[in-house]
Amino acid sequence: MQGLLKSTSLVQRACWLIRLRWVAIGVLAVATFGASEFMDVSLAAVHLYAVAAVVFLYNLGLQQLLGRWTRGGKEPSEARIGGVLAFQISMDLVILTAILHFSGGIENPFLLFFAFHMIIASILRPRLQSYMQATLAVMLFGGLVVLEAAGVLPHYSLEGFADHGLYRDARFVLGTLFVFAVTLYLIVYMTTSISEQLRRNQEALEKANVQLREKDKVKNEYVLRVTHDIKGHLAAVLSSLDLVAGEMLGPLNDRQKDFVGRAHRRTTSCLAFIGALLKLTRMKLTGRLEPEEFSLRKTVANVLSLVQNRASEKGISLTHRMDADIDMIWGENVLIEDTIANILLNAVKYTPQGGKVDLTVVRDGAFVRIRVADTGIGVPAAAVPRLFEEFYRADNARATERDGTGLGLVFAKQVVERHGGRIWFEDNPGGGSVFTFTLPIRHAGDQTPVGQ
Amino acid sequence: MSQGNILIVDDDPDITDAMSVVLGNKGYEVRVAHDSDQGRERLKEMKPDLIILDVMMRTSQEGFEFSREIKQNEEFRDVPILMLTGVKEKKGIDFKSAAGDESWLPVQAFLDKPVKPDVLIEKVQDLLSSPKA
Structure with a gap:
């Protein structure tokens, strides 16, 4: 049977135990000092300080060991880290027994602390091991109180705190020991039952998650297949329509032109949608980027020349500014070009005649920040949270432009986030929209500056 | 008077027919194949100026x-090739390793389908007027 936690979190837990132990050592020293100096309780203070010192050294050693394991970057095997945890818990039981021995034995209510150790063992270790830890605790505590009662071990009474005759009363000692043992075993039983249940739930969730991801992949492959097929048909339809609409097969009358034109427009917008869906699905299916070093300056220039035509047609002034020191960046050029074009074309699309669209590219630490501001129709507040949702289009966008895929911003977000950047929307104070996104200048794992 | 011989290899007859009309109207002599076997056959019969x-x-x-x-x-090493594919597909087949290696991917131009008639004509004129490699 497995413990509740996986080996990564086991390492964290081992470190957590070490941190707890630092606190415990401090508390032991302070409590000893307080009890002996201020509360007039007689206890073997020197012995207790010695125990604290030994535990201090022991903990330091453990910390070094675990530190070396985690720094090495290599994950210790589950068995190994499990062994360390079992050892820690057992040692803690021994330490607690030693502390009790020097501070009144059975008279000291701190014997309740054994319960904590049982809970920790039951969460971190398998059930059988936890029962073994409980047995060890019972043997240690039992050995202590019985040997003290029998006079084999010296008894350090808590004079001034408890009746110091109790430790020799056989019925009291055996009764306490019995309740002690029952309590520990019950704690282990209850805690391991709960952690067992939790572990099963966790496993079921993980399994469900894997299945969901597989299903999502199958769905994406299906969508890819279907869209690809549809695109092939649409391309053929459009090629034929081009011939007719372009009057390459002979002149058309006005009504013929009108209706062929409509068929042509609808096919074109359907194809745009299919194209966007294909692009997005293909990206979802490819696991990782194929980044390269490329000139963002050139890419931006390409996009601008593409968008400029569209802007001029609508009488929109397209301005741009780029920090002089930005040129080579890291990323997948084609995707980034697509993304910038997407956002700029959106701005032009939703900005009325005579408006303004402005592109700025500035350096922002290790990132470039690309900002597209327009004086267009903007985004209603209610639509802002859904802006990057698949197939979503804001009402005012729908009213302004009938055609739109509702996929452009989803694609942009995917591209930006895959590169380790961020994309967001803001209102343009003068009316309109501002879309901003960041892209890392260099490869995440690459420390050498790009272009050198 | 022929502007040049063009071989179109595409498995979609609707696409090849439409392209034939567009290019035929501009005075090009167009031959069509629907797979690479037919393409090989055509190459035995003609020497295209563009594929x-x-x-x-x-x-x-x-x-x-x-x-x-x-x-x-x-015999056909110098014939320019226009490939019908999107940039993404091109990447999908390890375009990067091919970028600097003409013999691996000896393609002069790419166009994504559907190709607009004016874009097709412009590209074809472009490829036919450029000096042969």
């Missing part, structure tokens, strides 16, 4: 394989 090649035919990379074959052939 327009679809990528996905019977297999997803048939067009690329055929283009390589053409470039390995002494």
Whole structure:
């Protein structure tokens, strides 16, 4: 049977135990000092300080060991880290027994602390091991109180705190020991039952998650297949329509032109949608980027020349500014070009005649920040949270432009986030929209500056 | 008077017919093949000035394989090839390793389907007027 936690979190837990132990050592020293100096309780203070010192050294050693394991970057095997945890818990039981021995034995209510150790063992270790830890605790505590009662071990009474005759009363000692043992075993039983249940739930969730991801992949492959097929048909339809609409097969009358034109427009917008869906699905299916070093300056220039035509047609002034020191960046050029074009074309699309669209590219630490501001129709507040949702289009966008895929911003977000950047929307104070996104200048794992 | 001989290899007859009309109207002599076997046959009958090649035919990379074959052939090495594919597909077949290696991917131009008639004509004129490699 497995413990509740996986080996990564086991390492964290081992470190957590070490941190707890630092606190415990401090508390032991302070409590000893307080009890002996201020509360007039007689206890073997020197012995207790010695125990604290030994535990201090022991903990330091453990910390070094675990530190070396985690720094090495290599994950210790589950068995190994499990062994360390079992050892820690057992040692803690021994330490607690030693502390009790020097501070009144059975008279000291701190014997309740054994319960904590049982809970920790039951969460971190398998059930059988936890029962073994409980047995060890019972043997240690039992050995202590019985040997003290029998006079084999010296008894350090808590004079001034408890009746110091109790430790020799056989019925009291055996009764306490019995309740002690029952309590520990019950704690282990209850805690391991709960952690067992939790572990099963966790496993079921993980399994469900894997299945969901597989299903999502199958769905994406299906969508890819279907869209690809549809695109092939649409391309053929459009090629034929081009011939007719372009009057390459002979002149058309006005009504013929009108209706062929409509068929042509609808096919074109359907194809745009299919194209966007294909692009997005293909990206979802490819696991990782194929980044390269490329000139963002050139890419931006390409996009601008593409968008400029569209802007001029609508009488929109397209301005741009780029920090002089930005040129080579890291990323997948084609995707980034697509993304910038997407956002700029959106701005032009939703900005009325005579408006303004402005592109700025500035350096922002290790990132470039690309900002597209327009004086267009903007985004209603209610639509802002859904802006990057698949197939979503804001009402005012729908009213302004009938055609739109509702996929452009989803694609942009995917591209930006895959590169380790961020994309967001803001209102343009003068009316309109501002879309901003960041892209890392260099490869995440690459420390050498790009272009050198 | 012929502006030049063009071979179109595409498995979609609607696409090849439409392209034939567009290019035929501009005075080009167009021959059509629907897979690389037919393409090979055509090459025995004609020496094209330009080959327009679809990528996905019977297999997803048939067009690329055929283009390589053409470039390995002494006689057709200099014939420019226009590949019908999107940039993304092009990346999908390890375009990067091919970028600096003409013999691996000996393609002069790419166009994504559907190709607009004016874009097709412009590209074809462009390829036919550029000096041969």
